[in-house]
Amino acid sequence: MESVHEPCEYTNNTAENHAHQLDETPAPGETDGGRKKAGREEKKKCFWRWPFGLDETDGGRKETGIEEKKKCFWRWPALALRFPCRRTAKRNLVKAEKKRKRVAGTSRRHDKGTVPFITKNHSYILRCYKIGPKLGKGGFGLVYAGTRRKDGLKVAVKFSLKPPNMPYITVPGHPKRLPLEIGLTLTANKCPRSPQIIKLLDWQEYTDHYIMVMERPLPCMDLLSFMELHGGTLNEDTARHVMRQVIRAANVCCENGVYHRDIKPENLLVNQDTMEVKLIHFGCGALMKESAFKFFCGTREYIPPEFKLTGKYHAKPMTVWSLGILLFEMVCGDFPTAKDLYMTAANIWTKPGLSQECCKLICDCLQPMPKKRLTLEKMHLHDWFKVMDEIMERTSENDTCHGHP
Structure with missing residues (x-):
């Protein structure tokens, strides 16, 4: 169930005080997020990722210590489409268990030393929020557990450095243009909003960085770690429950004029107790538009074939492609191979x-x-989701037969 919390009383720069309506401002120039270059040392996995730059990682799925091999391709007849051939990933359950124990709000350790970025200039943040242990880090940002001093609400506080030429967008009701990630997260949460989309509670912008304060569901972990704890794959019932929520989040984003562009297990939080899913990380996104996108910002394994063939793609068909890759990962444990895509x-x-x-x-x-x-x-x-609907109907009928309201 969704819980609604009031913003901190010290500022009017909160999500609740903004009219979350998409303006007519054209989408900013999309930046090519890319991925890490061949031969570059693999970075450590984390589920909070910095969205920009050419060093975007692929989720840490390649086997460490093995030099990356040159991609091989199957040639699609007539269309000459090319599909990447991937190696089978190895999943270390010991590491996964350790990661589970470090889930936000449970037993993560405090890092030694002072919190980066926190200075006397952050008096508002320190006055309103108590900064706790680090939850994750990326190339340009850090995420910390936090507690709102006013009411004890558990939050996630994200500190992000501004890259050169960072895109800004306009959100109606706010006097200044906002950094892309802040603006898209606000816009995605305007009415009608979905509980499957992470909620932005507060933010502050500075000269070279910005701070986002977001809800922090407890307990939770990213979907990739959740899959690893279950042997690398999910059964159909669990995958169906997750997919239904992700599809809902993707549809609401599009309805509100936001194109997420990087839906993958690392950007989905799962509450292990309730199995509720939340979509996070809008830094690779853009405003929706009818015309085609000519730059790709996201994860390499999710690039649709039309972009490889023509250099262009549209938001919704590409989202469907990425959701297909996501479902394949959940039930098969890895990315589809060239042979899989051919079939x-x-x-x-x-x-x-x-x-x-x-x-x-x-x-x-x-x-x-x-x-x-x-x-x-x-x-x-789709017929696959009708199975769940039929089960729910039978359960409801059985409860009625046994005298339950």
Whole structure:
């Protein structure tokens, strides 16, 4: 259930005091987030990631200590599409268990020394929030656990350095243009909002960095760590429950004029007790537009084939492609190989242990031609989700038969 908290009384620079309506300002120039270059030392995984720059990592899924091999491609007949061939990832359950114990708000250790960025210029932040242990870090940012002093609300406090030429957007009701991540998070949460989207509670901007204060659900971990704790894959029922929520979040983002552009396990938080999912990290996103995007900012493994072929892609078809990759990861434990993509394009992909409806949904999402993909608006109506609806109906009927209201 969603909990609503009042903003800190010391400032009017909060999410609740802004009219969350998308203006007519054109989308800022998208930056090519890229990924790490070949041969560069792999960085440590973390679920809070800095969105900008050419050093964006791929989620730490390559096996450490092994030199990256040159990609191999299958050539798609007639269209000459190219699909990357990936190695099978190894998942260390011991490390995953340690990571689970370091989940936000549980037993993460305090780092020695002072908190970076915190100075006398941050008197407002220190007055309103108590800064706790570090939750994660990226190339240009750090995330700390925090507590709102006014009411004890648990929050996540993100400190982010501003990269050169950082894009800004205009949010109606705010007198100044805001950093992209702040503006998109606010806009994604305007009405109608979804509890599956992380809520921005407060923020402060400075000359060379900005600070975001967000809700911190407890307990929670990123979806990739959750998958590792379950042997690297999720059963269909769990994957279906997660996918339904992610699709809802993606649809609400688009309805509110926000294109997330980096939906992946690392950017999804899962509450292990309630199985509620929240979409985080809008730093790679952009404002929705009817025309095609010509730059890609996100994760390499989620690049749609039309961008590799033409250098262009549209927001919703690309989102469907990324959701197909996400579902494949959840039920198979890794990215699809070139052979997998060849078979999904031909609608003949199957996997032992998976239902026919699940395999069909993956094929419908991973079509190389955008016009042949399932539409984002109709994803929740797929036959695969009807199984859950039928189970819920039978449960409701059984409760009624036994005299339960």
